[in-house]
Amino acid sequence: MERNELTSVQVADYAKYLDNSGYRTELLRELHHFDPNVQKITYATTAGYFGKERAIREKNELFGLRLRYVAERIEQGSKNHRQLTDEALQEYPKI
Numbered sequence: 001m002e003r004n005e006l007t008s009v010q011v012a013d014y015a016k017y018l019d020n021s022g023y024r025t026e027l028l029r030e031l032h033h034f035d036p037n038v039q040k041i042t043y044a045t046t047a048g049y050f051g052k053e054r055a056i057r058e059k060n061e062l063f064g065l066r067l068r069y070v071a072e073r074i075e076q077g078s079k080n081h082r083q084l085t086d087e088a089l090q091e092y093p094k095i
Contacts, residue, residue, distance in 0.1 A: 006056060006061055006064045006065065006068070007053065007056070008049075008050040008051070008052065008053055008054045008055075008056055008060075008064075009050065009051065009052075009053060010064065010068070011046075011050040011056070011060070011063070011064035011067060012046065012047045012049075012050035012051040014064065014067035014068050014070075014071045015028070015043055015046040015047055015050065015067055016043070016047055017071045017074075017075075018043075018067060018070060018071055018074070019043040021071075021074050022081075023070065023074070023081055024081065025041075025042055025043065027070075027081055027082070027085045028041060028042075028043065028046070028067075029041045030085055030089070031063060031066040031067060031070070031085060031088060031089065032063050033059040033060075033062065033063055033094050033095075050064075058095065059094075059095060062092045062093075062094070062095065065088075065091075065092045066088040066089065066091075066092045067088075069084070069087070069088040069091055069092065070084045070085065070088050073087075
């Protein structure tokens with residue numbers, strides 16, 4: 001995978017943006033590399049984990065890229081969050 005130079009703080013910022021945009025927690029969980037039924041993935045835990053500068057490993061970088069994908073399209077006016085989630089997972093598949 002090509003490195004996209006996402007920082008952990010950017011990942012936290014994308015998560016905060018999605019939370020403020022009404023993007024459902026269930027969809028956030030689908031974007032994460034854990035099983036979507038794992039309840040510990042929330043906006044608070046995502047912001048807490050990524051809110052401080054830290055190195056990002058490949059799975060977390062992919063999670064961040066999925067968040068960025070969705071956030072950028074919502075910012076551009078897309079409203080179909082389900083479709084955006086599916087597209088993000090297709091663009092940046094889980095490994």
